[in-house]
Amino acid sequence: MYLGTAYAGSQIQKNGITIQEHLDKALKRLFAGAKVKTIFAGRTDSGVHALGQAVSVLVDRQIQPNKVLKALNSLLPLDIRVSEARYAKPEFNPRYDAARREYLYNIYYGRAPALYLQDKVWHIDARQKLNWRLMRRAARLLRGEHDCAAFCAAGSAVKNKVRRVTASEITARRIYRWPGAKNKADGLLLTYKIQADGFLYHMVRNIVAALVDVGLKKMTLRDLREIMRSGQRSKLRSATAPAAGLVLYDVKYGKEKL
Numbered sequence: 688m689y690l691g692t693a694y695a696g697s698q699i700q701k702n703g704i705t706i707q708e709h710l711d712k713a714l715k716r717l718f719a720g721a722k723v724k725t726i727f728a729g730r731t732d733s734g735v736h737a738l739g740q741a742v743s744v745l746v747d748r749q750i751q752p753n754k755v756l757k758a759l760n761s762l763l764p765l766d767i768r769v770s771e772a773r774y775a776k777p778e779f780n781p782r783y784d785a786a787r788r789e790y791l792y793n794i795y796y797g798r799a800p801a802l803y804l805q806d807k808v809w810h811i812d813a814r815q816k817l818n819w820r821l822m823r824r825a826a827r828l829l830r831g832e833h834d835c836a837a838f839c840a841a842g843s844a845v846k847n848k849v850r851r852v853t854a855s856e857i858t859a860r861r862i863y864r865w866p867g868a869k870n871k872a873d874g875l876l877l878t879y880k881i882q883a884d885g886f887l888y889h890m891v892r893n894i895v896a897a898l899v900d901v902g903l904k905k906m907t908l909r910d911l912r913e914i915m916r917s918g919q920r921s922k923l924r925s926a927t928a929p930a931a932g933l934v935l936y937d938v939k940y941g942k943e944k945l
Contacts, residue, residue, distance in 0.1 A: 688736075688737055688738045688739070688740065688767075688768050688770055689706050689736065689737050689740070689766060689767040689768065690736050690766040690767075690806075690807075691706070691731055691732075691733065691734050691735045691736045691737070691930070692734055692736075692766075692806040692931070693766060694706055694733060695733045696730070696731060696732050696733045696735070697727055697729075697730055697731040697735075697737070697740070698727065698730055699711070703733070706731075706737075706767060707725055707727065709763055709764060709767055710725055710742065710759075710763070710767070711723045711725055712762075713758075713759050713762035713763050714744055714746075714759070716762055717750070717755065717758050717759065717762065718746055718747070718748070718750075721746065721747050723744055724744065724745065725742050725743070725744045726742065726743045726744070726780060726781055726782060727740060727741070727742050727781065727782065728740060728741035728742070728781040728782055728785055728788070728935075728938040729782070729785075729788055729886070729935050729938065731933075731935055732889075732930050733930060734806070734929070734930030734931050735930045735931075735933045735934070735935070736807065736933065736934040736935070737934060737935040738934055738935065738936050738937070739789070739935060739936050739937035739938055740935055740938070741781040741785070741938045741940075742781060743775065743779055743780065743781045745777070749774065752772040752773050752774065753772070755769075755772040756769055756771070756772040759772070776944075779944060781938065781940075784940055784941075784944040785938050785939065785940060786884065786939045786940060786941055786944075787853065787882055787883065787884055787938075787939040788882070788883065788884075788885070788886060788935070788937070788938050788939070789854070789880065789881070789882040789935075789936045789937040789938075789939070790880075790881050790882075790886070790891045790933060790934065790935055790936055791878055791879065791880055791933075791934050791936045792809075792878070792879040792881075792891060792892070792895045792928065792932045792933050792934075793807060793808045793809070793876060793877070793878050793879075793932045793934070794808060794809045794810075794811055794876070794877040794878075794879070794895075794899070794932060795808040795809070795810050795811070795874055795875075795876055795877075796811045796813065796817050796819065796874050796875045796876075796877055797812075797813045797872060797873045797874010797875060798812070798813055798873050798874060800872070800874070801862065801863070801864050801865065801872050802865070803865065803866065804862075804876075806931050807931060807932070807934075808876070808931065808932050809895075809899075809928055809929045809931065809932040811899065813873070813874060815903060816903065816904070817899070817902045817903055818902045818903075818904070819857065819859050819875065819877050819902055821901055821902055821904075821908075822857055822877070822898045822899065822901055822902040823856070823857040824908065825897070825898050825901040825902075825908055825911055826855045826856055826857050826879065826898055827855065827856070828855075828908065828911060828912060828915065829852050829855035829881065829894060829915075830852050830853070830854070830855050831851070831852060832849060832850070832851045832852075833849065833850065833852065833915060834848055834849050834915075834918045835848050835849070835850045835887055835890055835915075836848040836887075836918040836919065836920065837893075837914050837915055837917055837918055837919055837920055837922055837923050838887065838889070838890045838893040838894050838897070838920070838923065839887035839888060839889065839890055839893070839920060840887070840888040840889035840893070840920070840927070841920050843887060843888050845887060845888075848887055848918070850883045850884060850885050850886065850887070850890075851883060851884045852881060852882070852883045853882045853883060853884075854880055854881060854882035855879075855880070855881050855882075856879070856880050857877055857878065857879050857880075857898070858877070858878050858880070859875045859876070859877050859878075860875065860876055860878075861874075861875060861876070862876045879894075879895055879898065880936075881894065889927055891933060892927045892928040892929075892930070892933060893920075893923060893925065893927055893928070895928040895932070895933075896923075896925035896926060896927055896928040897911055897914070897923060897925050899925070899928070900924075900925045905925075906925070
């Protein structure tokens with residue numbers, strides 16, 4: 688798990704420090720300079736967080752999983768944590784063996800969000816009239832198997848953009864101004880949950896942007912249906928939602944894969 692605020696994304700790249708860079712360095716130290724090649728279940732952009740990211744690496748010797756867990760967390764920054772370590776089959780690939788992935792996207796609708804939510808939500812000011820119940824209706828349209836090309840970032844090389852969405856829902860709740868405080872914040876925390884057999888580049892953030900535009904009455908439910916049918920990103924005029932609200936929440940695998 689990690690907070691993505693300070694990083695240029697999950698995968699190693701030239702333009703900034705990444706999660707993979709830190710993890711690879713820690714693994715090399717733990718396994719005494721061995722060659723390390725980590726594989727991530729899903730790629731996350733700069734500012735995107737993860738609670739259920741899965742990562743695999745081939746090692747040349749075995750260390751007890753509890754010792755691996757403890758050692759890695761002692762070597763990693765505090766905003767990157769390993770929650771579980773186990774040995775899997777040598778052929779296991781966390782990316783291609785995943786049956787389903789689940790993302791959450793958090794929106795704070797109200798005045799300034801609680802301080803502990805900074806960089807973890809998309810803030811929509813209370814002065815904007817956001818109908819989150821209408822957003823909930825719109826979210827239901829995403830369930831099922833669809834060509835999701837309209838929600839894919841331009842320039843993607845992926846040819847098959849059909850995805851099966853098994854969950855698409857919005858919940859709303861009031862939160863406290865600070866953990867343990869008696870007083871609640873003035874606004875609502877809206878959480879969008881989406882689970883599917885796969886995701887396209889920027890797919891979740893573009894879906895959230897569309898749902899917000901429905902809630903702001905910039906788009907109708909009929910408009911959203913037509914955009915989905917069109918399969919064209921150019922038909923979706925919504926700007927991609929900010930990275931901060933997004934978290935890779937969980938990755939599911941069949942028992943036979945582990």
